[in-house]
Amino acid sequence: MSKPTLLCEIVASVQAKRERRKEARPSELLAAALELFVEKGFAGTRAEEIAKRAGVSKGTLFLYFGSKDELFKAVVRENISGRFPEWHAKLDSFEGSTAELVQLFMRQWWSDVGATPISAICKLMMSEASNFPELASFYQQEVITPASVLVTRILERGIARKEVKPINMKYGVYTMLAPMLFLATWRHSFGTCCEPSEQLDPEEYIATISETVLFGLSR
Structure with a gap:
């Protein structure tokens, strides 16, 4: 050469x-x-x-x-809001019961968001939103509102199938969202310093919460 x-x-x-x-x-x-x-x-x-x-x-x-x-x-879009099309597609193709669907989506959220570093952004926004209103508005539009839309679809599907009783949807969505936000917040706060015996097991937590939510929603 x-x-x-x-x-x-x-x-x-x-x-x-x-x-x-x-x-x-x-x-x-x-x-x-x-x-x-x-x-x-x-x-x-x-x-x-x-x-x-x-x-x-x-x-x-x-x-x-x-x-x-x-x-x-860009961090939020890359790791959270960019996942909503995939989650909606899973909902569109799901054929099981509402009970199975709720458990699936809680576990899916934990796998995609809660168990990853991005879940700390949920805690960050709760603590710093008032100091950065423009970012808080962005997070509302990119994460909170789309999450509410997704959960609303899940609940409305259950109502249409007569597996879920009619509820006030504005607040009903938080029966699913709030427990998952708590788990993420715990992971990045008390979960970093509490004794092993006091740690929350995500799988057991989701199983218990999903059963509790479903019992409250069932007809």
């Missing part, structure tokens, strides 16, 4: 690696941001810390995300 050909191949290889690295940067920044939001909260996290953890400059961070607020929104 001639030297010019070898040099061209080396240059092409370096350029390809740089392109792959460039394509990976947004996901690396999102991962670093999530880690720091979990560790320090939104207010306590600085943009330069996120850039440093992702191995880039602060200027590079702002090439991809215009502000720390935009980065936070």
Whole structure:
């Protein structure tokens, strides 16, 4: 192989690696941001810390995300709100009973969100929402409202099948949402420091809560 050909191949290889690295940067920044939001909260996290953890400059961070607020929104869309189409598709194709459906969705939420680092964002928003009303409004639109729509569909399906009694839907959705939010909040608060004997077992918790919810909703 001639030297010019070898040099061209080396240059092409370096350029390809740089392109792959460039394509990976947004996901690396999102991962670093999530880690720091979990560790320090939104207010306590600085943009330069996120850039440093992702191995880039602060200027590079702002090439991809215009502000720390935009980065936070991207983290939420990537890990939570982007999952709603998949969850609705599962609901559309499900053929079992309401009892099976409630248990499925509680376990699915725990697997996709609750048992992952992103669940700390639920706790973060509850503690910092009043200080960042614009982000609170975003979270309401991207997470809380879509979650309410999804749960409403589950309950309305149960009512139509005469497996669930008619309820005040505005507040009825929280019979399913509130227990799961509590479990996520516990995981990132008391769950980090309480004795092993006092820890909540997610599987047992979901089994008990789903049974309790269903008993309250059943006709």
